[in-house]
Amino acid sequence: MKVRFLSAGDRALVVEFGDRIERALSDDVLRLDASLRSSRLPGVVETVPTFRSLMVHYDPVATTCADLERAIASLLDRPPDPRATTTLWRVPVCYEGSFAPDLGEVAKRTGLAPSEVVARHSGTRYHVYMLGFLPGFPYMGDLPHELALPRRADPRLRVPAGSVSIATTLTAIYPYESPGGWHLIGVTPIRLFDPARPRPALLEPGDKVQFEPIDPVSFASIRKAVESGQYEVAKEPISR
Amino acid sequence: MSAGLKVLAPGLHTTVQDLGRPGYQAIGVPVSGALDGVSLRLANALVGNPPGTPALEILMSGPTFEVAADTVRVALAGAGTSLAIGPEKARVVAGQSATLPGGEVIEVVVGRQSACCYLAVEGGITVPLVLGSASTYVRAAIGGLDGRALRRSDFVPLATARASHRAELRLSSPIAATGDQPIRVVLGPQQEYFIEEAVAAFLGAEFRISQSADRMGMRLDGPFLQHRHGWDIVSDAIMTGAIQVPGSGQPILLLADHQTTGGYPKIATVISADLPVVGRRRPGDALRFAPVTVETAEQLCRTEERRLAELVAALEPVRAGHALDLGSLYDGNLISGVVSGVE
Numbered sequence: 001m002k003v004r005f006l007s008a009g010d011r012a013l014v015v016e017f018g019d020r021i022e023r024a025l026s027d028d029v030l031r032l033d034a035s036l037r038s039s040r041l042p043g044v045v046e047t048v049p050t051f052r053s054l055m056v057h058y059d060p061v062a063t064t065c066a067d068l069e070r071a072i073a074s075l076l077d078r079p080p081d082p083r084a085t086t087t088l089w090r091v092p093v094c095y096e097g098s099f100a101p102d103l104g105e106v107a108k109r110t111g112l113a114p115s116e117v118v119a120r121h122s123g124t125r126y127h128v129y130m131l132g133f134l135p136g137f138p139y140m141g142d143l144p145h146e147l148a149l150p151r152r153a154d155p156r157l158r159v160p161a162g163s164v165s166i167a168t169t170l171t172a173i174y175p176y177e178s179p180g181g182w183h184l185i186g187v188t189p190i191r192l193f194d195p196a197r198p199r200p201a202l203l204e205p206g207d208k209v210q211f212e213p214i215d216p217v218s219f220a221s222i223r224k225a226v227e228s229g230q231y232e233v234a235k236e237p238i239s240r
Numbered sequence: 241m242s243a244g245l246k247v248l249a250p251g252l253h254t255t256v257q258d259l260g261r262p263g264y265q266a267i268g269v270p271v272s273g274a275l276d277g278v279s280l281r282l283a284n285a286l287v288g289n290p291p292g293t294p295a296l297e298i299l300m301s302g303p304t305f306e307v308a309a310d311t312v313r314v315a316l317a318g319a320g321t322s323l324a325i326g327p328e329k330a331r332v333v334a335g336q337s338a339t340l341p342g343g344e345v346i347e348v349v350v351g352r353q354s355a356c357c358y359l360a361v362e363g364g365i366t367v368p369l370v371l372g373s374a375s376t377y378v379r380a381a382i383g384g385l386d387g388r389a390l391r392r393s394d395f396v397p398l399a400t401a402r403a404s405h406r407a408e409l410r411l412s413s414p415i416a417a418t419g420d421q422p423i424r425v426v427l428g429p430q431q432e433y434f435i436e437e438a439v440a441a442f443l444g445a446e447f448r449i450s451q452s453a454d455r456m457g458m459r460l461d462g463p464f465l466q467h468r469h470g471w472d473i474v475s476d477a478i479m480t481g482a483i484q485v486p487g488s489g490q491p492i493l494l495l496a497d498h499q500t501t502g503g504y505p506k507i508a509t510v511i512s513a514d515l516p517v518v519g520r521r522r523p524g525d526a527l528r529f530a531p532v533t534v535e536t537a538e539q540l541c542r543t544e545e546r547r548l549a550e551l552v553a554a555l556e557p558v559r560a561g562h563a564l565d566l567g568s569l570y571d572g573n574l575i576s577g578v579v580s581g582v583e
Binding site: 006007008009010011012014016019020021033045046047048049050051052053054055057060061064065066130131132133134135136137139176178193195200201204205 | 262428
């Protein structure tokens with residue numbers, strides 16, 4: 001497999017598979033990530049998968065960039081594991097009223113009825129490409145092409161936690177209140193990130209996500225269950 | 241009551257930091273930790289702590305504490321900084337431990353030599369670990385004291401209520417100012433996104449740290465760095481020390497709390513041996529960059545680790561008459577005229 005090794009200083013090596021957002025590239029990145037994690041090479045501190053590259057953090061006291069490149073090159077030659085599985089998460093989202101401040105504008109700009117925007121957004125199974133920006137912030141795709149819009153010209157200073165958003169070919173959920181430039185079309189009552197959980201980020205790179213529309217009444221009851229620790233997000237194992 | 245330091249004045253941005261929380265960048269959690277890990281480790285060594293024990297990182301202006309314990313042993317590390325103790329403001333310079341009695345007031349005095357310094361306490365600060373680390377990451381409100389910088393009237397909890405009985409320690413030579421030597425970088429990972437003249441300007445010119453500087457990064461003022469074809473890249477991961485250049489052509493040097501991923505090309509990455517040096521630089525300070533190869537940078541990292549181990553091994557007991565042990569000094573009514581001789 002053809003990759004480029006790029007140095008990011010003396011403690012990180014980038015294995016670059018390409019320069020596009022593309023499922024095939026992501027699958028290659030995540031496959032190398034999995035084999036690096038299982039092979040436990042000496043000196044590797046952690047790995048960070050992105051759309052099109054894997055960053056390998058290392059300790060130069062224990063290994064060198066040159067040794068790592070050789071070890072990674074041999075891992076890349078391994079055939080993919082056909083039995084590899086992942087997790088499909090069913091994430092409840094309220095797309096109604098004040099939960100969806102940009103739904104009207106998205107509908108207008110895409111020429112679709114608001115209900116059609118929701119049907120398309122919730123009718124697609126998404127791939128979690130990577131996390132970044134904030135703890136637990138998942139970049140998911142691909143959005144149905146009719147919904148693709150550039151980011152907002154005027155980013156908001158405060159996007160509420162749980163906001164489900166779209167921009168370009170991607171959809172994401174804001175785990176924390178934060179500034180943000182994506183179009184907000186719904187809110188999920190679940191908690192995306194909680195450092196006290198054994199698995200702090202609900203969604204991890206390589207997971208699949210399906211959004212399930214809920215009304216404001218179910219939103220309130222799920223939120224209540226989440227706050228009392230009584231809610232579990234529905235999930236099932238599926239093949240990659 | 242449990243032991244602690246009561247915050248009388250918080251300083252500009254004082255946070256609990258250790259050596260960070262590696263291992264969670266894949267889920268978007270920055271490593272955080274001390275901007276100047278060398279000074280954190282020295283401060284800890286001076287009070288007899290393991291190197292990554294949680295301590296206080298003090299940025300730009302110093303906090304004031306009241307000791308709420310029987311006795312505490314503290315040490316400060318950071319060039320040009322000192323502790324002013326009690327109403328007499330008896331000085332304990334950085335690089336030396338001191339034991340103080342309950343009720344004593346400690347003011348951290350920072351000069352213009354370093355942007356950051358570290359106050360370590362024997363036994364360490366006992367905040368709950370989040371993802372294996374006490375480091376404060378304010379943006380997501382995790383770690384430290386409620387995930388935020390110290391405020392007036394906070395109580396910084398300490399592991400031990402009484403300092404151990406032993407001699408105070410100091411560095412065998414005082415902490416020197418860092419100077420203005422060039423910061424060494426490895427070019428890339430995206431230097432090819434810049435025209436040749438931009439790479440030459442980056443390595444040849446002087447930059448200045450702007451006022452927009454915090455634990456996430458520092459914006460640098462200097463020559464416009466021209467991209468070759470636009471400034472958007474498909475997001476990839478960011479290493480601490482990466483120097484990214486957005487469309488403004490003005491670089492941003494990313495520090496401990498930086499986002500784990502980003503979509504701007506990175507012209508170069510500061511080598512790990514020089515990251516603590518960058519952490520000490522203040523807004524308004526000049527920065528120059530000098531390129532080294534990855535192999536050289538890895539070698540420099542190992543050399544720096546050895547140098548630090550030697551510094552710790554060479555810590556020496558403070559000679560009688562130079563120790564500031566206010567606990568015993570008060571007992572002996574000897575407080576007047578106690579000023580450390582090493583400044």
